[in-house]
Amino acid sequence: MNLYDLGWSDQLESEFEPHAAAGLVPARVAVEHRGAYDVYTGGGEQRAEIAPKLRASASRRADFPAVGDWVALRDGMIQAVLPRRTKFSRKVAWAETDEQVVAANVDVVFLVTAFGHDFNPRRLERYLVMAWESGAEPAVVLTKSDLADDVDGPVLEAEAVAFGVPIHVVSAVTGEGLDGLRTHLGRGRTAALLGSSGVGKSTLVNRLAAQELLATAEIRSDGRGRHTTTHRELVLLPGGGLALDTPGMRELQLWESADGLGEAFTDVEALAARCRFSDCAHRREPGCAVRDAIRRGELPAERYASYEKLKRELHRLEIRLDKRARADEARRRRVFYREVRARTKTSRKR
Structure with missing residues (x-):
């Protein structure tokens, strides 16, 4: 099996040099199972598992290998995930705020x-x-x-x-x-x-x-x-x-897609740029190019409603991610101060 047939490139070859120097080999994830993966290597297909060190360092779901990822492999253990060139991500289902690649x-x-x-x-x-x-x-x-x-x-x-x-x-x-x-x-x-x-x-x-x-x-x-x-x-x-x-998706919740929203709705954002006021909310403001286009039938009302719905969804996600970031930082600070207090007590006893 030739790695270039699997999507390998000269850029990946360069990025992999430190891993190669450590005796690791490249592989591409073909299937994700519970606790294990099927991967393609230059020698064929094999089963692999997450190395304990990689598992311990992963702080979120997206840190683990996903199908299509290039990984560094040694003795059937995935030691590292190479940087992703592209990724299609969604928010995990239900109330959890996390990324699923x-x-x-x-x-x-x-x-x-x-x-x-x-x-x-x-x-x-x-x-x-x-x-x-x-x-x-x-x-x-x-x-x-x-x-x-x-x-x-x-x-x-x-x-x-x-x-x-x-x-x-x-x-x-x-x-x-x-x-x-x-x-x-x-x-x-x-x-x-x-x-x-x-x-x-x-x-x-x-x-x-x-x-x-x-x-x-x-x-x-x-x-x-x-x-x-x-x-x-x-x-x-x-x-x-x-x-x-991929399996059929019953639910597709957005994940950090501000740029994608602009690409998918270039018509809406081009109209918004023509509004008289830069902070136009496209409701009752005078000189609103978006509302004018809807009235003239140039922009379907349901398409604009879809844009606004997706924009609100992204805004809610940003708020939740910001709250999680603050909570994570507060948690890290608590751990740090506990360690400082423990070291201080130990030094006093001496």
Whole structure:
């Protein structure tokens, strides 16, 4: 197995030099299990675990390896995680404020949605924000075109929210659009497939690989897909490139995506820049270019409402992260002062 087929580069070679000098070898995370990982190395695939030192130094979930990561390996133990070139992250589910890295070191993010019940422009906007923030190239993939009564309508809706983003109409049954997806791939390039359950992500990987590599399920009688993928998996494609399949996401909460929000809503932010007042809240202020565009029908009200909803979500996240940072700093100070007091008592006894 050639490392360059797995996405290795001269830059990674340079970054890895200190680890190589210490006798470690590079590997790329293919699958994450409970307490263990499957990794690709120059010698093939093997199982690996987290070294105690790395586990002890990790202060948050994102410090641990994620699928797509490059790691330093010795005797089946992961000693270090190399800096991530790109990462698609989300906030972990429910009330916890922490980052979950869904996919690391990917070149293109396929935002997969199916014609019919699954297609939702507002959800697509959310995915686009996260994709732009990741540093990878986004591409929208509309699947199951062979089952669609209307193809043009959803394509136009996708184009209205995904400015400058390639949109691919695909059928894994007929093969329509697969060649277009392959243009994003090539030796060492990684594509992550993200989307809801049952939209055909695993089936697409199988068609791109021209073999049944991943488990799939038949669609239901109502045209909806079934959930089959239970973990993230990086697959080496025989024709060149890699595909990172992910389980369907029931919930996608934003994680530090201010730049991604601006990229996904360039139209809204361009209008906001034309408002008379720089601090315009786009409510009742005179000279508001955003409200004028909505009244003229140039900016759909639902798109602006989506922008505001995502912006509020990011603001709440910033507040929670700031509170956590303050709490962490206070905790570190308490530990420091306890250690100082303990040392002082010891010196007095002497």
